[in-house]
Amino acid sequence: MENLKDEFEEGxxxxxxxxxxxxxxxxxxxxxxxxxxxxxxxxxxxxxxVEKAALAQTEVGMAISLISQVAKVPLAVIKKLCQRDFKEAANFLGSISDDGQKTGETLSQS
Incomplete structure (x- = not known):
């Protein structure tokens, strides 16, 4: 029961x-x-x-499309980002879509 309380407070x-x-x-x-x-x-x-970005053929293409739309910049800008800038933007948008869960985390079912 204490574990459940700790998980709730962490959430x-x-x-x-x-x-x-x-x-x-x-x-x-x-x-x-x-x-x-x-x-x-x-x-x-x-x-x-999100729906428009989901039409992309790859996950990277989806991220490029979504970043471009959200940041309101041309696709060409996102395609020319250095890898670290692209990753930071993609990770931020990914953190929203997974409701704050970190990669590999699952909610315990009790």
């Missing part, structure tokens, strides 16, 4: 710490068509954005 703590918006300052800014992008303003995606 409440995670909900309180949930962040649904984030600005990522790019380690390597991207210039497309004379415009330089040095940051991505991300937020929780809307379902129409």
């Amino acid at each position: 409440l703590k995670e909900v309180e710490e949930f962040i649904d918006e984030k600005t990522i300052f790019l380690r390597k800014p991207v210039t497309i068509g004379g415009v330089t992008y040095d940051k991505l303003d991300l937020k929780e995606p809307e379902m129409h954005q």
Whole structure:
């Protein structure tokens, strides 16, 4: 019973710490068509954005599409991101879609 209480309190703590918006300052800014992008303003995606991104052929393609839509920047910008910037953006959006669960975690069923 004590374990259940601890899990509940930990879950409440995670909900309180949930962040649904984030600005990522790019380690390597991207210039497309004379415009330089040095940051991505991300937020929780809307379902129409998730649906459109789901049409991509690969998980990476899905992440590229979703980041582009949410940050309101051209696809070409996201395709030119360095791997660390791309991963940071994808991980942020992934943390929203999995309701704050870390990879490999499962909710215990009692």
